Amino acid sequence: MMTKVGGGVDTFGASTVEPWIAAHGDPARCVLLGASCGANIADYVTRKVVEDGKPFDPVKVVAQVLMYPFFIGSVPTHSEIRLANSYFYDKSTCLLAWRLFLSEKEFNLDHPAANPLAPSRRAPPLKCMPPTLTVIAEHDWMRDRAIAYSEELRKVNVDSPVLDYKDTVHEFATLDVFLKTPQAQACAEDIAIWMKKYISLRGHEFSY
Numbered sequence: 001m002m003t004k005v006g007g008g009v010d011t012f013g014a015s016t017v018e019p020w021i022a023a024h025g026d027p028a029r030c031v032l033l034g035a036s037c038g039a040n041i042a043d044y045v046t047r048k049v050v051e052d053g054k055p056f057d058p059v060k061v062v063a064q065v066l067m068y069p070f071f072i073g074s075v076p077t078h079s080e081i082r083l084a085n086s087y088f089y090d091k092s093t094c095l096l097a098w099r100l101f102l103s104e105k106e107f108n109l110d111h112p113a114a115n116p117l118a119p120s121r122r123a124p125p126l127k128c129m130p131p132t133l134t135v136i137a138e139h140d141w142m143r144d145r146a147i148a149y150s151e152e153l154r155k156v157n158v159d160s161p162v163l164d165y166k167d168t169v170h171e172f173a174t175l176d177v178f179l180k181t182p183q184a185q186a187c188a189e190d191i192a193i194w195m196k197k198y199i200s201l202r203g204h205e206f207s208y
Helices: 019-024 037-050 078-082 091-101 143-153 182-199
Strands: 030-035 060-065 130-136 162-165
Touching: 019 030, 030 182, 037 060, 060 182, 078 143, 130 143, 130 182, 143 162, 162 182
Parallel strands: 030 060, 060 130, 130 162
Antiparallel strands: none
């Protein structure tokens, strides 16, 4: 396991300080972004930060971006039924992924990492979550659950817009084969515009 041994050097002899981040980064204005299962991780980590931020000091999550999150649940949504055999990630593939991720003892489609709206959800309350931008694809079978999460956040006055891109599939903006499509490029620009509201200092927008 890599550990910090002092002097800004880890056990592999590499620097633990990234120069650009050291010069320009602000841990008090962090945005967590994740795509697919990475979106689940981003949301789960954000919940932990909101619940108890002390272990993360001085890092503060001011917003998060969830790109076509890998949410699932025990009760199927309309899109999960209609698009069960959709492109790239169909229902059987997603179920297999969750069985591989969770232990046999823990396997539950309403696990907190799988379903952020599960009845068993514990702290923190949704109203304590930071602004959350959600990206969804037209032909992604998991889209309805992402929309539902955004809707619940908006009900408690959390800035939580949804960007829905037509003629797209899961991972349309992150897989190499799609990166040059108009939808992928528009998505990148839209995310940057939204994020700017939360990470820019007035009068110093992206001054670095």
